[in-house]
Amino acid sequence: MxxxxxxxxxxxxxxxxxxxxxxxxxxxxxxxxxxxxxxxxxxxxxxxxxxxxxxxxxxxxxxxxxxxxxxxxxxxxxxxxxxxxxxxxxxxxxxxxxxxxxxxxxxxxxxxxxxxxxxxxxxxxxxxxxxxxxxxxxxxxxxxxxxxxxxxxxxxxxxxxxxxxxxxxxxxxxxxxxxxxxxxxxxxxxxxxxxxxxxxxxxxxxxxxxxxxxxxxxxxxxxxxxxxxxxxxxxxxxxxxxxxxxxxxxxxxxxxxxxxxxxxxxxxxxxxxxxxxxxxxxxxxxxxxxxxxxxxxxxxxxxxxxxxxxxxxxxxxxxxxxxxxxxxxxxxYGAFGSISRSRQEVVIQGTGDAVLTPDTVWKDYEFRGKPGDVRRMPRQYAPYHLRLDWMMWFAGLSPAYAGSWFTPLIGKLLVSDRATVKLLRATPFPGTPPTHLRARLYLYRFTTPAERRATGAWWHRTLLSEFLPPVRLEDHGSSRT
Known part of the structure; x- marks a missing residue:
């Protein structure tokens, strides 16, 4: 034919x-x-x-x-x-x-x-x-x-x-x-x-x-x-x-x-x-x-x-x-039928303090692709797919998107699970695992050109609310799975 x-x-x-x-x-x-x-x-x-x-x-x-x-x-x-x-x-x-x-x-x-x-x-x-x-x-x-x-x-x-x-x-x-x-x-x-x-x-x-x-x-x-x-x-x-x-x-x-x-x-x-x-x-x-x-x-x-x-x-x-x-x-197929007017990011933080006080220093966990450190320029990863980073973006839109995996993620980070930590860019606790973790919701926006020249930052962030209150390993049963 x-x-x-x-x-x-x-x-x-x-x-x-x-x-x-x-x-x-x-x-x-x-x-x-x-x-x-x-x-x-x-x-x-x-x-x-x-x-x-x-x-x-x-x-x-x-x-x-x-x-x-x-x-x-x-x-x-x-x-x-x-x-x-x-x-x-x-x-x-x-x-x-x-x-x-x-x-x-x-x-x-x-x-x-x-x-x-x-x-x-x-x-x-x-x-x-x-x-x-x-x-x-x-x-x-x-x-x-x-x-x-x-x-x-x-x-x-x-x-x-x-x-x-x-x-x-x-x-x-x-x-x-x-x-x-x-x-x-x-x-x-x-x-x-x-x-x-x-x-x-x-x-x-x-x-x-x-x-x-x-x-x-x-x-x-x-x-x-x-x-x-x-x-x-x-x-x-x-x-x-x-x-x-x-x-x-x-x-x-x-x-x-x-x-x-x-x-x-x-x-x-x-x-x-x-x-x-x-x-x-x-x-x-x-x-x-x-x-x-x-x-x-x-x-x-x-x-x-x-x-x-x-x-x-x-x-x-x-x-x-x-x-x-x-x-x-x-x-x-199809994408972006609706557009967010603001960017909300879930930031996971940890501390090594045994007892929490107003003076406790909390350190951020850094992801490979999603915004975190305001001075870090966004990176090009596509066509490689950073699956955890993408789901963290969805979690910022609504806690409902984090229902099946966020609690286990916290549990893995509380014990510094090796496979999980490899998904991140950096952990603030490379040796001893943290004693407590928490997650906070921040409003992120791009800096203006003037702010960028003055501070060197790509992002400006403002605290919105608490996403997850401080938790310890002893209170987190899923960390042992």
Whole structure:
């Protein structure tokens, strides 16, 4: 079937697959390095306890068959090794069937982690990686031209990511409609980056222009992905540029990078190769019949499952970042339907004093990415995902977001649990554990340019309230788990 494949997109597929392998690599490294402290048998939300109450049909995962910390870490490192192999082109050197199995194994491993990841894996980019990874299974390798149906399904996925995000904004916070959301967003976003302070202090008319441009990029441009070339390529390019703007202004794990990768299959690879002076691909044999059958079956499955996300886009009660099936095959996306006007940060503090007095000196625990020390410039961590730092941002929004993990975190810090402390940038008690811990809620704001010049500080903070009163190890039973 000549219509089944198109060699015009060989370069687009190549870059997409290599980039997706890189994202998978980062995701598996995150699991390998943070999983034991967050999800381990002695972690903040242990997987074994989760599996006791969660049936396989609701959360399919290899860990229903067996779980141990060693097995979890082995799965994560296996995923990282396989991702690295695909990143350097191993799939293109293997037979088509073997390449497809390799991508399928990656998807199964990461699905297994996400489905036991609980609050730590409740982010939209987890489902986005799984849905992208599932489609990548059927993209083939250099032994066959890219299948047109899967290329269109990738555009459909990108459309839902962008158009869904645009709709959730227009339907949500009023500041998106009056173009004022970026007066606040750069300061109040979950994890500011090194340029966020500068973005925040851009002139307000430029902030309004940013919001207007965002609406164009998310509500109009995605429709053009389904138009003939070169218009579709131009639309993809606009999406790439807007995503790079987001990369520069904050830390959103691999969300922006994965969205950029999803735009690439919409680019006419033949024309891109001509512009870049790359050789044309050699003539490729017709794909095997079994491959055509598998691609057609996968396409039919995705189209059937697309009913629920499509209905959600049209609904006045649009869901954001929601999976309609436990395999995360076809999902709905969106972010920042509402914008916080102020930034509240939970700061954990400890002391070594045996008896608390008004003169007790409390020392702050410092996290890697979230704001703490007012003189510390925000760091760039994305696409790596600092899961605990993100959840601390949610805790600042409401104590309800900290219900399952904050008390265990305090318990681990009271005994200076090694795995937990590794998640932090610095502990003020590197030797003897603290005698008491407390948490306080602070209002953080970016300093003005004048304050920055005078003090060298990036942030100014004001105490709001007590988040957790002082506790001791003797009063904290969960610290012994």
């Amino acid at each position: 000549e219509w089944f494949t198109s060699s015009d997109y060989w370069l687009s597929r190549l870059v997409f697959q290599r980039g997706l392998a890189a994202v998978y690599l980062i995701a598996f490294l995150t699991a390998a390095l943070q999983g034991r402290a967050l999800l381990g048998e002695r972690g903040l939300t242990p997987v074994p306890r989760f599996l006791e109450r969660m049936p396989f049909r609701r959360s399919p995962s290899l860990f229903h068959l067996h779980y141990s910390d060693r097995f979890f870490v082995c799965c994560a490192w296996l995923g990282a090794a396989l991702s690295a192999a695909l990143l350097v082109g191993a799939a293109d050197r293997a037979p088509l069937a073997v390449a497809m199995v390799a991508w399928l194994v990656l998807w199964l491993l990461y699905l297994s982690i996400v489905n036991v990841g609980q609050v730590w894996y409740g982010f939209g980019w987890e489902s986005l990686l799984l849905e992208s990874g599932f489609l990548a299974v059927f993209l083939g390798n250099e032994h066959t031209a890219p299948p047109v149906l899967i290329l269109w399904l990738l555009r459909w996925l990108l459309f839902r990511v962008e158009f869904g995000a645009g709709l959730i904004k227009i339907r949500g916070d009023r500041c998106w409609r009056d173009l004022t959301c970026l007066y606040y967003h750069h300061e109040t976003q979950p994890m500011p980056g090194p340029l966020s302070w500068f973005f925040h202090h851009l002139p307000r008319p430029l902030h309004r222009a940013e919001v207007a441009a965002n609406h164009v990029a998310q509500l109009i441009v995605p429709v053009l992905l389904f138009t003939p070339q070169p218009v579709a390529s131009v639309a993809a390019g606009i999406i790439v540029v807007t995503q790079l703007w987001l990369v520069a202004s904050g830390n959103f794990s691999w969300l922006n990078w994965l969205t950029i990768l999803l735009a690439l299959p919409a680019v006419d690879g033949r024309r891109a190769a001509d512009v870049l002076g790359l050789p044309r691909p050699p003539a490729l044999a017709a794909p095997p019949v079994w491959y055509e059958v598998v691609v057609l079956a996968a396409t039919a499955l995705v189209l059937v499952l697309s009913y629920w996300p499509a209905r959600n886009l049209l609904s006045g009660r649009q869901l954001m970042n929601y999976s309609f099936n436990p395999l995360h095959l076809v999902n709905t």
